[in-house]
Amino acid sequence: MNSPITVAAKEQSSSSLGRKILLVASGFVALLLGTDIVTLLNETDPALFVSFAKAVAVNATFALALGLLWVRTRYAVIVSIVAMTLAAFTGAYLYSLLIIPLLVGLVTLTETRKFSLRYLCITGLWPILIIVVRSYDVGFLIIIIPLVAAAYFIAIFVRKFQEQREADRERIEELRRKQREAVEAERKAIARDLHDIVAHDITVISMQAKAAGFSGDPAVAQAALKVIGATSKEALQDLRVLLNVLRSDGQATRLDGSIVDKAGNAASSLEILIGVEIFAERLVDLGHPTKTMADPKLAGLPQSAQAALYRVLQESTTNIVKHAERDAPCRIEALIVGDRVWLEVANKLPGRVIDQGFDNGGHSSGIVGMADRMAAFGGTLSAQGVRGDWVVRAELPAKILDGAHQVPEELPEVQDL
Structure with missing residues (x-):
């Protein structure tokens, strides 16, 4: 018509x-x-x-x-x-x-x-x-x-x-018009990926550099330099992959020369279970006692969905490093419960901060990017104060799992790092 x-x-x-x-x-x-x-x-x-x-x-x-x-x-x-x-x-x-x-x-x-x-x-x-x-x-x-x-x-x-x-x-x-929208969407996706890659790693490097500079302990400085080296290497790998994906020719490769599936936008390197381990260790290295729970069945998620959860976890831990107190305890949970797949990242709020809701439509590009990633899979994202904790919760429908998976009768064992 x-x-x-x-x-x-x-x-x-x-x-x-x-x-x-x-x-x-x-x-x-x-x-x-x-x-x-x-x-x-x-x-x-x-x-x-x-x-x-x-x-x-x-x-x-x-x-x-x-x-x-x-x-x-x-x-x-x-x-x-x-x-x-x-x-x-x-x-x-x-x-x-x-x-x-x-x-x-x-x-x-x-x-x-x-x-x-x-x-x-x-x-x-x-x-x-x-x-x-x-x-x-x-x-x-x-x-x-x-x-x-x-x-x-x-x-x-x-x-x-x-x-x-x-x-x-x-x-x-x-x-x-559709071409302009596609170009704009691609620009936003590139900006979001650049933010996810750079913001977290640079924040970790900055915090470790400060720790090394003010500690006065050679052992602490050496440990900080080790973290800085590993983090900068990962950042270079992610940037290399992203730049190769943007090229019209050739395959996307990591810094070490291994091939990454360009169509998947390097998703194969962003597994959520590995991400839980990596970012929990980084939080511990930065002085945040961290508990983790991860359901092994999350490995059955499509790689694109795992990449989205990985980026949400990366952004959330970056915000913890930026805003949480030095020794604030943290919690990372990645589970399948009922008909939902959810990732929850929480940290203790400073005592002076009053619990309040968070409108992800009017705040940082990181939160907006996390919400967009979840929405792309029919999921949701919330970020708000809950009983003295700042909680970021990302949820996806369990139907995105490849194959039929039954809900576990018992939750995975809690690990303290």
Whole structure:
């Protein structure tokens, strides 16, 4: 179904063509009428003057009907009916050979089909009137009927051609709009991945560098440098993979040369179970006692879903490193419970912080990115204070699991790191 904008565009296109035709025809008819008036004024024979005056009056009525198309089509139709009636009684058909087919064509081109069909029927009654009133002028009908029919069908063809052209323009514009949206979505996805890769690793490196600088203990400094080296290597690997994915040629490879599936956007390297271990160890290294629970059946998730959960875990632990107190205890749980797969990351809030909800639509790009990732799989994300803890909870429907998995009767054992 055509939208109002499309219909308006089609009508505007038809009207534009109609105005051009009308402009040329109006100038030509005005020239003819002016010539007739000059000839009438120069006529000296009274009998011929009266006869010619009737013809000029009928011709002027036809010209007026054409001119009223500039104002309102319905007025032009009414005046043309009057002109056709006068022509039937006077026999002044000359202008009708031009103006009636022109009126039929322009009305068909610019007005609704219902209105144009009505006007066509009215012009069809005109030959009947001529046969009744001036049967000896039936030869005129052999000329006017084909002209009217030709004008009508040509206008129908032109109108369909214009409608098709406008439909093609609309499709092209729709394709361009979708292309722009796809490019914008890709830009957002790239920005989100860059944020996920850089924010966490740079935060960890910064915190370890500060710890090494202020500790005064060579052993602590050595441990911090070890973490910095491992974290920077992982960041370089992730950036290498992302940049290779953006290339139009070649496979995505890690820093060590191993191949990563480009179609999966490096998802094979972002397993959620491994992520729980990695980020829990990092939190412990940064002074946060951390408990973890992870369901082994999460390994059956599609790699894209695991990558999404991995990035949520990465962003959440980054926020803990940034905002939590030094020794704040943390908790990471990745489980299948009921009909949901959920990941929960929690840390103890400072005593001065009042529990409050979190609207992920109006805050950092990291939270927005996490919510977008969950929404892509039909899941949800919440981040809020709960009984003195800041809790980030990401949930996915369990149906995304590959194959049928039964819900475990007992939760996995809690590990303290």
